[in-house]
Amino acid sequence: DQQVKQNSPSLSVQEGRISILNCDYTNSMFDYFLWYKKYPAEGPTFLISISSIKDKNEDGRFTVFLNKSAKHLSLHIVPSQPGDSAVYFCAAGVRGGSEKLVFGKGTKLTVNP
C-alpha cells in the first residue's frame, strides 16, 4: 500500500520556466512533509519541508504548497535551471513519534537549456 504517491515518473521543462512536481498521500497521520533531490551516484539532498500547520513554505527558488483537505502537496521551482535536473522525492513523516519517513517513487525532472 503506497502511502506517498508521485504519479508522474518524469517531467521536462524549459530553462527559466516553472517546474511543478506533485505528491499525494493517503495517511492522515502524516504531519510533516519534505522534498529531496537526488543526482545519480549521490545520496538524496534535503531541499525544503513543510509542517501541517502551514500551507506554504518558501526558500529561494523553491516553494512547497500543502493542501491538507486534498492530501496533496506540490513543489514549485521558479525559475528552473539545468542544474535542477535530478530525481525529486517527496517524503512524509509524523512528528513526535518514530522518525520513519515514507518516500514516494520519485519524479525525474529534466530542465532543457
Next chain:
Amino acid sequence: DTEVTQTPKHLVMGMTNKKSLKCEQHMGHRAMYWYKQKAKKPPELMFVYSYEKLSINESVPSRFSPECPNSSLLNLHLHALQPEDSALYLCASSAGTGGRYQPQHFGDGTRLSIL
C-alpha cells in the same frame, strides 16, 4: 559535499562473505538511519537508532545486523546475503527524535553487489 560519510562506496561480495558498511557524521546528530534503495525505487527504511539505541527495525532479515558504537558512527554488518540484497544502502542522520521534526541528511551510499 555530504556531511554524512559512507564507506566503502562500492562493495562486491559473495554469498558466504562477511562484510561491514560504515557511516559517520560529525553534525552532533542523535538519530541515525539505514535505508535500502533498489533501482528506480524510493529509499526504504531498515533501521533507526535514537541516542545510540535501536528504536526501529523494519522486519529486516537477521543477515543484516546494525551496530551503533557511538553517536557519530553507524555500522551495518552483512553475512550470508542473497543476490536480491544487491542495492544502494544509504545512511542518514537527523538532529533528534520527537517533537519538532528535523530533516534527515543522507550520505552518498554504498553500492552493494552480491555474486
